Amino acid sequence: MDKQIRPVFTLELNHKIVPGLVTIGKYDGTHPCLTAATTADKVLIHSPHRKNPNTVGRVVWSESNREIATLNINQTITALTAGVLVPEDDKDVLIVGSETHILVYHVHDNKDVFYKECHDGVKAITLGGFRDGKMPIVMVGGNSSVHGFDHQGNEVFWTAVGDVVTSLILMDFDKDGSNELVVSSEDFKIRVFKGDQIINEQVETEVVTGLAPLPENRFAYSVSNGTVGVYDQDVRLWRVKSKHFAISMQSYDLLGQGSTQLITGWSNGKIDCRSIKTGEVLFKDTMNSGVAGVVEGDYRSVGKTDAICASSEGEVRGYTTTKSLSTPPGAGLEQDTVRELLARKQALSLELKHYENNTKYNENAYNQMDSYESNGVIPANTRLQIGIATSDDKSKHNHVEVYVSTNNTTIIKAVLIFAEGIFKGETHVVHPPQNKLSSDILIPLYIPRDTPVDIHIKALVGYPNSVQFHVFEITRQLPRFSMYALLTASPPYDSFVEFKINDRLQRICMWLNQNFLFPNDIEADGTSLKLHLKCLRDASVLTLSFDASGKTLFFTENMALAADLVQSLATFLKIESLESKVSFPKQEDTLKICMEKLGEIQDARLRLGTDVADRIGLIRGLVIRAEDCRINDIDEMAKYYVELDRVNKELISSYNIRLQNYNEGLETMKNINSIIQRASRLRVGPNSSTMINHCRAAIKNNNIEGLLKIIRTGEL
Template sequence: MQPVYTFNLHHPVIAGCVTLGYYDGTHPSLTAATATDKIFIHSPHKKLSGSSGRICSSDASKEVVMLNLNQTITTIQTGQIDPSSDRDFLVVGSPRSILVYDVEKNMDVFYKEVPEGVKVISIGRLGKMEKPVILAGGNCTIVGFDFEGNEVFWTITGDIVCSLALMDFDSDNRNELIVGSTDYDIRVFKEDKIVGELTETEAVTSLTPLQKSCFGYGLSNGTIGVYEKLQRLWRIKSKNKAVMVFNYDIDGDGLDELIIGWSNGKVDGRSSRTGEVVFKDNFTSAVAGIVAGDYRLIGTRDLICCSVTGEVRGYEANRMLRAPGRRVNYGHDAVREMFSKKQHLMLELSNYKESTNQPVEVAKSKIPMQTKLQTVISLNDTDLKKPRIDVNLFTNNDTVIRAVLVFCEGIFQGESHVLHPKDDELTSNVTVPITPVNNVPVDLHIKALIGHKGSSNFHLFELSRQLPRFAMLQLLKGKQEKPKSFSTFVIKERIQRIILWVNQNFLLQSEMTLAGLDMELYFKALQVNQVVAFCVGSDNKITIYCDDMGLVGEITQSLAHFLNVHDLEARAQFPKIQENLKELMTKMVELNDVRLQLSTDMASCLDTIRSHVIRIEDARIIEDVEGVSKWTSSLSACNNDILKSYKVRNQNHSDLMQCLKQINKYIEQASKLRVGKPQSRLVGLCRAAVKNNNVVSLLRIINSGNN
């Protein structure tokens, strides 16, 4: 694709704050936020009317008009939120509120305070909801509003929400919500129930729906990729950051390509099936946003890219590829892969043929055909402050390991680790230390150069291994003292299946076998240095003892998923967390009281400032020099007071956000002790308890799952 039009808005644009709206239902308008907390709207086909309200009168007659908001802008989005209208509305998020604005009528639709803040917005229908909903992701929470500003949805996530996408994930003709957050997780919500969870290596900064249950994603470390449901199709990593990912059909085959805008100004389009680059272009500055729409009003949907300096380029899909009867060949990737394998096998065959014709001295330096690279994975807790997993690599003969490359996603900086021993230190045994950050399965891809010591002839060996999810939990021998905190639930499943889960998810020296109807296992969580007791009774009751509620929740979710359990009730007792929640709730009430008092004081100061301004103007008119000086000094003092109050209010808001974040984190951990409907019910009940400042009810809900 080549740009079919380009222009410059002559306004700096905030990265990620670009959208396209049809505010009158017919004419498209490119909308973006500036660093001065204003929003400009470029409408080449229609002049926006109205000089009052938020539209600046000085720009109302131009193609570009400005909106004054007088608040920090974190995100903007457009969409049809009024069920009775086909017009788009502008939705603006800020650290403390959300605003819905009618650009066509130049008026506010509604304004809502959002204590958790608004980081990202998505608009559309969710689940069984018949009307569009505005979904605002903030500090560990997602809030949904309807057109009247009523709260119709609320749920929690593990950390700050970075990205949202609505799509039909399970092909039931109803949209699910895909959520990316700073805790590296991608969660799939079916209404308020989590139906899928994926863990990445960095914060998930952007998401976009594709076709057939596929979606693209971008991470803060420059990684992009595509998932088909919960299965990753491909991924690549760049040294630059992907500002955003977008979906657009470049070749007209009915399947969207993944469009990526990068921080270095590059724009490229990749096949959603293979990741192959099919389109690329470059801006002179970082990409700020990517949208699509009929910006020329000719009946075709153009791809529109905007840079942070205001440069805009529009691209038209290749019409040649849209010609009727044209077939696109998608088998070239498979052919290329098979050709590569053929070359590798031919090279290996030629090496074997050469070895049979070499002199005896040279033949001895050749690697025996029976040479194998073997691995043993074990826990190493010699240093309690830095426990690790040792991956021991060794050969089965007198060959030595010259170099080792280990690719391990999310473990090493740069995702790879290279060992290259000195010539006098070459041995047939190499140990690679690994320290997993989270309790997730880790794939190890290992490449090693193997040959005889003193020889320059080395051969490349490759193998793959997988670390189990709870590899950093060390099995202890004998009975241990059980922690006071626990979670207990009942699963009607044979104990043999539970033992199979243990063998697959823990790093054991030998597989466990059935020794009776009861089972007690004791582990040491090396990452947090805590004991975990896993007890199974003959009555199908399972109890997990551990002071770390998050770890207990992870074990519960893993076991329930393995056993295909859809709904699970649980009773829990975590005394330390209960005390922390009491303190946090008390602190939150105090901070709210201070916030209200500060707001009252600031309102009083504003009234005083208005009065002083009037008095200064009156004194100026009557040429009262002393009066002007007196009231100006008083106005300056009031201004200083209100600035101090504003700083105190900002600090108060920051403390309140941290408090709410920790409370929501505890609620999220408590919800993971349950599965399915009990999990969703607990989140809703906890939300009501926090709103009403009911500490007793909150603790009871976390313990029993019911009010």
């Protein structure tokens, strides 16, 4: 494809831009300004339509380029967004997130709307309407939670996420007319919150780095392994993987099709435009350096928005809907069609040639025995057999074992397993040495997380000295809880989750057989069922106990595992609401310790703050005195500077202490949040969201006992 669409404008900002931190805002209510974070911790505002250049205040106008203004933040900028927040004001405000604070700044009026400390850090920000509220709220994703603020900085929403938030969007997920919150986090998950309740959860194979809302209740996501895809509610429409990473995604109708396409900016500078429904590439272009962001705005004041791409070197290109030169999908350029058809013809003729040759070979088989092995000729009835099992207790390595073998004397030269998320890359290759080739191979696999995995096995079958091999392809799905092996008995535990379900044991057996790797299918006999399992990762024990009355108990010390089991079972049995009794003494202890620690840390933080204020006062005095001495008494000056140096060193060391204190606080906070999050996942439906709200209240009041009670019973 040649460049059918040329940029309608290009410009150079001459600043280096942090990838991902690009937004656009109409700070005066009408004219859009491209806004980006620079590598020098500044926010750059490019306003080509500025009328009155005499704005003063925080914003510093550049001398060399009259269109560029910068805003000094002096802290690493982690998130940037713009939009209308203040009621009865049509001007956009700029929201800047740094490691610890969030600044909501009114660019036009040059005033801070609010400036607030976020203990949990700021990793992602979005702005929009949520729940039934008419007011827009600022959603701030931190290290383990999401906070929502109104225009006055009051916290109006809180939920625990369990890991570092990477991206947030507000969109209508379930077609009910009001926005849901979609959150991606570093635990590879995409969660959808409707109010306080999680209504959907998707697990990807790597850290999800970005989300973008698309029309028709769809959203696009990008993953740190180079994948980009689109979800239509909980159905993934498509995904593609490349060796580069998607930095920014934007929906824009570039080709004038009446509906929008997905514009993706990549780390290598590539920009591509894909069909939202199929992922087919309709247009691509390349910038000279990595893309930092793609936004949409009316940048030429023509009454129509353009797609604007900014690169990390400060190059900006604008593209607009280009209908006349574009080609609707399906038609394509005629020469491309011819080329494609020729390629298909070629592939088909080659395949035909292979079969013809095969027939011919079989007719003369007896005359051609000499090249038999080296050419990779194998008996036609060669078959590949495969078995998957959890490894036996006696063996030391604790893996899921895949056993591959052929049914005759042919050997397996190599096995390639393609799967996502369980290997370092996307493949695992077994290539035995020449002298150890045999017709069967045992491949141990380590599954790091409890998620179902599709494994695509390609086995190269032939003879030891062949130069060509037949490829046998098999696809299998490993169940969610593959890494658990059966035991005969297990010691009793005091850590458990208990709940009641109204379903037959047979149905539960079905769930068990679908989600575990057992040597034989489990069948329900009698009124109760008890299973003892060993986790192959850490040798911990799990006991599942079901009773005909519906009473169910999962004994395990691993709260996250219990939560996964509950969620999986609830989805299988289509349970919409579930309350459970929980007892995890170890986690409770941790929580107690964490809560106490958090209190201490907060006290220490206050103390340290005053300390710093003291010292700064001291320094001020010392500087003045020292400079005084320069004029009056030069000998004394040295003394003051030595003193200054000492105070300065103290200040630095106290800063380090503060930093450590802050990091500890963050870590503790994360621990607490993740326990709460797991506890909420031990319940299903409204019960889990009420629990979260209770927890938030308990933490605010520092009510440790209450918190523990909520976790145990789900109620206050």
